[in-house]
Amino acid sequence: MIIGDLSRQECQEILAGKGLGIQFGPFNLRIRSNLKSFAAVAYQLYEPYPLLTAAVISDFHVDMNSPPGLRRWLRPQACFAIDGHSPFAPYNLEHAFPALEWGINWCVATRAHHLLMLHSAVVERNGQAILFPAWPGHGKSTLCTALVHSGWRLLSDEFGLVRPEDGMLLPLPRLISLKNDSIDVIRHFRPEAIIGPSFQATRKGTVAHVRPPVDSIQRAQEPARPRCFVFPRWIAGAPFILEAMPKSQAFLMVATNAFNYEVLDEISFRLVIDMVNSCDCYSLRYSNLDEAMAGLDELSRSFDA
Amino acid sequence: MILVSAGRRLLWQEWDGHYLVFQPSSAETHVFNETTALILRCLEEGPLSIAEARAWTEVALDAAPGELGADEFDFATRRLEELGLIEYRDETIASQ
Numbered sequence: 001m002i003i004g005d006l007s008r009q010e011c012q013e014i015l016a017g018k019g020l021g022i023q024f025g026p027f028n029l030r031i032r033s034n035l036k037s038f039a040a041v042a043y044q045l046y047e048p049y050p051l052l053t054a055a056v057i058s059d060f061h062v063d064m065n066s067p068p069g070l071r072r073w074l075r076p077q078a079c080f081a082i083d084g085h086s087p088f089a090p091y092n093l094e095h096a097f098p099a100l101e102w103g104i105n106w107c108v109a110t111r112a113h114h115l116l117m118l119h120s121a122v123v124e125r126n127g128q129a130i131l132f133p134a135w136p137g138h139g140k141s142t143l144c145t146a147l148v149h150s151g152w153r154l155l156s157d158e159f160g161l162v163r164p165e166d167g168m169l170l171p172l173p174r175l176i177s178l179k180n181d182s183i184d185v186i187r188h189f190r191p192e193a194i195i196g197p198s199f200q201a202t203r204k205g206t207v208a209h210v211r212p213p214v215d216s217i218q219r220a221q222e223p224a225r226p227r228c229f230v231f232p233r234w235i236a237g238a239p240f241i242l243e244a245m246p247k248s249q250a251f252l253m254v255a256t257n258a259f260n261y262e263v264l265d266e267i268s269f270r271l272v273i274d275m276v277n278s279c280d281c282y283s284l285r286y287s288n289l290d291e292a293m294a295g296l297d298e299l300s301r302s303f304d305a
Numbered sequence: 306m307i308l309v310s311a312g313r314r315l316l317w318q319e320w321d322g323h324y325l326v327f328q329p330s331s332a333e334t335h336v337f338n339e340t341t342a343l344i345l346r347c348l349e350e351g352p353l354s355i356a357e358a359r360a361w362t363e364v365a366l367d368a369a370p371g372e373l374g375a376d377e378f379d380f381a382t383r384r385l386e387e388l389g390l391i392e393y394r395d396e397t398i399a400s401q
Binding site: 246247248251252255262265266269270273276 | 316318320321323325327329332334336
């Protein structure tokens, strides 16, 4: 079953009751919320994701509810909680949905230490995955969104999940969070993309969420082999430049940008060394998405050759 | 005075003249240039006097005797000591 097999009313009731079980790649979540506005957005954007039965054990139990007391009526807020604890200050009620999405990322980043977690978007085509490790503001999510609406499969917009046993990349095809100008860029680039409402003046500016293509969600249990690292950087007006990067530099950028490199000790070192050894490494500068798509398509064809 | 390797087994990777070393005792990853890496490599084989380590490094660098400056060698060994990768020891104590 998928979330869309429920009616909107059923979805809202389950969220407010025992919790909505959703499978995101290797993780099972149970989400509870008594906020009607939250339920409407969740139903729209989570519609193609697998629905878990109540019997399935969840990795994370998360809540997004109004805090008790007068706050509920004066300046309504929404509070994120995991396993009954609230790690963050309450959010403006209107920002409940992006706050939940950030909270789920936080759960993964702080708890999934059985995997090496690179801060990277990952897309795949013909069984070969490209990783896009990047710092915030470098255009990772915009580029990733454009690619997954141009024939590439989304593994993740945020987490390069590396399985230590074999170095394979596990998909985590969650919603893609776009910020500020990127939202309109994608609306113009791919008008058919399913983008949720824009949340204004959040802690990260204006935020909107892109629902990944259904194929990526349906193939969420299909790992991919890393083939290439591309370190993107969007620079206004810059020409498209894709050039080889020294492996030592690539290693440092991947390792220093990982969520849990230090936590996994020697395993991380070996995994990143193996990945960099087996992958081509490039730096990418771009300003035009069409040029970037064409250049990355050409790169992908060179893999096949 | 002799130099000895202080670490347990180290993990190495060399790319483009840069040496990446994982130090299990601290769970740290270091990046060294060729000179520093070669000093560490030679001490992994066993203790050496400062003069022996410097001469070994010069040979490995394909440099003439005395070509590796004392300042450069000293800087590299002090850095390795700070990181807990090598130790300076008194020769008589070390031989006991």
